[in-house]
Amino acid sequence: MKDLIDEGRQVFTDNWYTSLRLAEYLLTRKTLITGVVRAGRDPPRELMAQPLSRRQSCFARKGNTLVVKFQDRNQVTVLTTKYEANMVEQCRTHFGNRVEFYYKPLHIDKYNSRMGSVDCADQMLEPYETNRKSLAWFKKLGIHFIFRILLNTFITCKAIANYRKDFMNFILQTTRELLCQYNDGARKLFDPPARVYEPEAPTGHTLKTLEGKKQKRCRVCYPKRKDTRYYCPACPTQPGLCCMDHYREWHNQREEGEPQPTTSGKRRRTQ
Structure with missing residues (x-):
C-alpha cells in the first residue's frame, strides 16, 4: 500500500478499516476511499438518528467526505471521498417475473461492483x-x-x-x-418407481398410469397409507400397485389362492 499512495488512486475498504480519520489522512496523500462504515465508528449522529423507510437514503458531508445512510433489507452506511450525492436506477426481479425499479446512491452501487x-x-x-x-x-x-x-x-x-x-x-x-x-x-x-411396466407374460396384466392427478391405495402397502398413480387394468378391481415388486406379490397371491389385503385394512375370508 505504501508504494501505491500519492498517485491519485482509489481504494475500497470494508467496515473493518473504513473511518473518517482514515479518509482525511488518505486525502492528504492524494488517495481516495470508498467503504462501509460501522455503526459505532465516526458516522454523524444526526445522520444515524434520521428515520428512513425502505429504499430511502440520507446524505451528510464534511469537507470532501460524503457519508450516506441507505435503508434496504438492512441499513448500510457508506463513506466516500470520490463520488457526489447522486442516485442511479436499479431493477430487481421478483417471483413471477415482476420487475421493480428503484434508486440507489451512486457510491453504494460502485462499492458493490468492486467489493x-x-x-x-x-x-x-x-x-x-x-x-x-x-x-x-x-x-x-x-x-x-x-x-x-x-x-x-x-x-x-x-x-x-x-x-x-x-x-x-x-x-x-x-x-x-x-x-x-x-x-x-x-x-x-x-x-420414480421402477420403469418396468411391460407384462412379464402375455396375460394382459401390467402397470399403467392413472389419468390426470387421480391416485389409488396400493393393495400391498396399504397400512402405510401409500397412494400411487399406477394400477393393473386387467384385474377385476383394478387394484393400485405402487411398484413392480408389489405387482408381482399381488398377482402371485391371486394365482396361489391366498387371501389378499383390501383397502379397508381387513383380509378377505376364503370360502
Whole structure:
C-alpha cells in the first residue's frame, strides 16, 4: 500500500478499516476511499438518528467526505471521498417475473461492483441466513459453515462447470441429491418407481398410469397409507400397485389362492 499512495488512486475498504480519520489522512496523500462504515465508528449522529423507510437514503458531508445512510433489507452506511450525492436506477426481479425499479446512491452501487470477496460472500449468504439468537452457539456455527461450504462449491461450479442456475436452485438441488444418496426414505420419495411396466407374460396384466392427478391405495402397502398413480387394468378391481415388486406379490397371491389385503385394512375370508 505504501508504494501505491500519492498517485491519485482509489481504494475500497470494508467496515473493518473504513473511518473518517482514515479518509482525511488518505486525502492528504492524494488517495481516495470508498467503504462501509460501522455503526459505532465516526458516522454523524444526526445522520444515524434520521428515520428512513425502505429504499430511502440520507446524505451528510464534511469537507470532501460524503457519508450516506441507505435503508434496504438492512441499513448500510457508506463513506466516500470520490463520488457526489447522486442516485442511479436499479431493477430487481421478483417471483413471477415482476420487475421493480428503484434508486440507489451512486457510491453504494460502485462499492458493490468492486467489493472484496468477504463482503461479496456475506451479501450472497444474507438472503438465506438461518441464524437466530440462541444459547446453542455451536449449532449456529455449524449451519454457518455448511452454508459457506455450499457457497464455495457454488462459485467453483460456476467457474469450472459453467453452472447457470442461481444459488437458491443450487442449494435445493444439492439437498435433494444428498438426501437421495444417504437416506433410503428420501430416495423412494424423489426417485420414480421402477420403469418396468411391460407384462412379464402375455396375460394382459401390467402397470399403467392413472389419468390426470387421480391416485389409488396400493393393495400391498396399504397400512402405510401409500397412494400411487399406477394400477393393473386387467384385474377385476383394478387394484393400485405402487411398484413392480408389489405387482408381482399381488398377482402371485391371486394365482396361489391366498387371501389378499383390501383397502379397508381387513383380509378377505376364503370360502
